[in-house]
Amino acid sequence: MEIPEDVLREAIANAVVHREYADLFQGEPVTVDVYPDRVEIASPGGLWGGKTKDNLDDGRSMCRNRVLMQMLQHVPHHEAAGFTVEGQGGGVRMMMNQMTAHALEGPEFTVHPDQVVVTLRRHGVEIPALRQWLQSLSSETLTEQEEAILLIARRNGGVTVPGLRQSLGADSDVLRMVLDGLASKGLMRETGTDSYALWAEEQGLTDAERAVVDALASGHAQELSVHDIARATGRAVTSLRPVLRGLVERGVVVATAPPTSRNRRYVLPDG
Structure with missing residues (x-):
């Protein structure tokens, strides 16, 4: 139920x-x-x-x-x-x-x-759409607590540890661990002390951009080349170059070298 x-x-x-x-x-x-x-x-x-x-x-x-x-x-x-x-x-x-x-x-x-x-x-008209939205965020299985936090962040435009503690009745340290986990998956980003926002909502990511962010997030802060990202996402290098260029221009992704460099890699920004 x-x-x-x-x-x-x-x-x-x-x-x-x-x-x-x-x-x-x-x-x-x-x-x-x-x-x-x-x-x-x-x-x-x-x-x-x-x-x-x-x-x-x-x-x-x-x-x-x-x-x-x-x-x-x-x-x-x-x-x-x-x-x-x-x-x-x-x-x-x-x-x-x-x-x-x-x-x-x-x-x-x-x-x-x-x-x-x-x-x-038991049901609301928006429930199927919200379930579909959650499934679109990540290919990984999310815990019930992670889903609850993401839904609250979507509704409120962001979350704070004190607010989640009141809403979910969970310990603050446990919530920080869950939020850090969501951030490491590329689903949320820290916007201040004990304050987080959705990556997708904040940045307006397309499906292709979301796939790139997920690949970089799963890299555990390692710098990835366009070929690494292509293997991780199953997308062609030629289709990824304009996607990466747009993400870099918006500050969603950081490039480690000029566009003409063979050593150019990509990583998510700190925080």
Whole structure:
């Protein structure tokens, strides 16, 4: 399913913890309905403790059944690090950020006096296009975290480590390692301290230019000749010369010698 597992787990756990347990609601279950385009989780009872639809993501943790909340906070996830429920008031914000990071619409909350329904959209009209865009960036298989970072960078025009930490809930040092990896693959470039932008978005690369940048990035900072690049990309030398000339003129690629030199090599710029 397209919806992140952490989002589904948090939504269902919230429905169980925050539901109404008064006699009037006894026998009414928490329901999870799966449709082709969405998942709906319904919880008996309205909002409680001063919570409204407008302040669900304010970071304050309020619940009807604190004993149940404390218990679920200590129930470990069976496959990953962490616990069944977040419990610190950041669960709704995490759900919003995770859905956004996976190019999905944010969770929708429908609030009634006797019921709260959370709707998680499975598809958006742009999802196939975004998937195609990700596949066009690199022939290498990208991790889920790498894909999330690239999608956020595309939407926002760039990313920062603090911003990604808030959006993805990952450790800053881990994010720096992932970003450095994306930079080494030629997919992103550092634009400042803990700040990165997309190579393709920033430079407006064509498919041929993208292939050249990928070849240089995979060379691990080694200088490549036009013949090296031709072998790496499967393109003819004659077709690569104008591509390289344009990349050098725009500063995307650095040439090590004049155009007439047999020792002319190419490399990506530092930073």
